[in-house]
Amino acid sequence: MKILVNGEARELPGGTTLQGLLQSLGLRREALVAEVNRKIVEKAQDAALGLQEGDQVELIQFVGGG
Amino acid sequence: MAQTHEQLIQGDPWTINGKQFTSRLLVGTGKYATNELMVDCLEASGCQIVTVALRRIPLGQKGEKNLLDFLDLRKYTLLPNTAGCFNAEEAIRVAHLARASGLSDFIKLEVLYDEQTLLPDPIATLDATKILVQEGYTVMTYTSDDPVLAQKLEQAGAHAVMPAGSPIGSGQGVLNPNNIRIILEKVKCPVLIDAGVGTASDTAFAMELGVQAVLLNTAIAHAKDPLRMAHAMREATEAGRLAFHAGRIPKKLYAQASTPQKDF
16 A cells, blocks of 8 residues: 655555554654644554555654754 | 852743743754754753754654754753744644654744745734644744734733744844833733844843843854854853843943042
8 A cells, every 4th residue: 555654655565553654664753753644643552553545644853943 | 148140040030831940041953063062052051941843754764863862851841843834724733743742832833924034924823822822832932023913922822922133043133122122011921032143242132121031043053163152142141131130321422430530
């Protein structure tokens, strides 16, 4: 299935969860905030959240700013 | 016994939404050559509140360090900004993301109108302030130096209003001190100068006007020697605050001798 991660198209096996996606990207969960289809996902929900074709995932972190 | 410099500074704290701070300098974390330099500059500035931004994680950079790996959160209160948002909805979304980090419910609300001036959209800023206050954020709102808007923001519940001294990153200092003076008379919540500071004297001047604090980033990060400027900004903030309380002498047209003119 195809989903968008931070605007980039990604091909994932069906049934991939948000937790699985984050692991495959090698990202540390404590360092980011996740949104799926513009809804914020709490860390505790990652494993239960199965991604669907066409989902838009946003992975956001703190960066330098004024 | 006369109070020391340190006692005078420590004895003059300020609060935002019930949270107390003794440093009156807020420093941004953007534009430093390295994260290590940023850490040193924050330390030198004596700041207790640091602004941060939220952006997409670059994919394909496994295990890379991020900003939070460099910031000691026991020492600094995070003030996430909504920089780069051009309408209320975007700014509110960024505020939600910031709070979802679990690290801060402070928000530096910034809703911009156009990219050239980076001036705020006053109507969208007011709308977003109302909503975020209702949602329980500690809202510090970036605004133009319009005294009417500052009052409207306070009425909307803003915990601090933060007029720009001059455009963001422009280094022009406080261009309209009289507007800041009027805001200070009309508004009871903390007033901060946010943006426009170019060098230490700009900070001292802002503090002498009586603002609670100054927020800056570029003036340190893009100085030729950022660490030296961070020290300068700390001293300027403290000097300006002390001078504000000390009370300047009136300006006079003619000289008044400091030394007795007779009996020599």
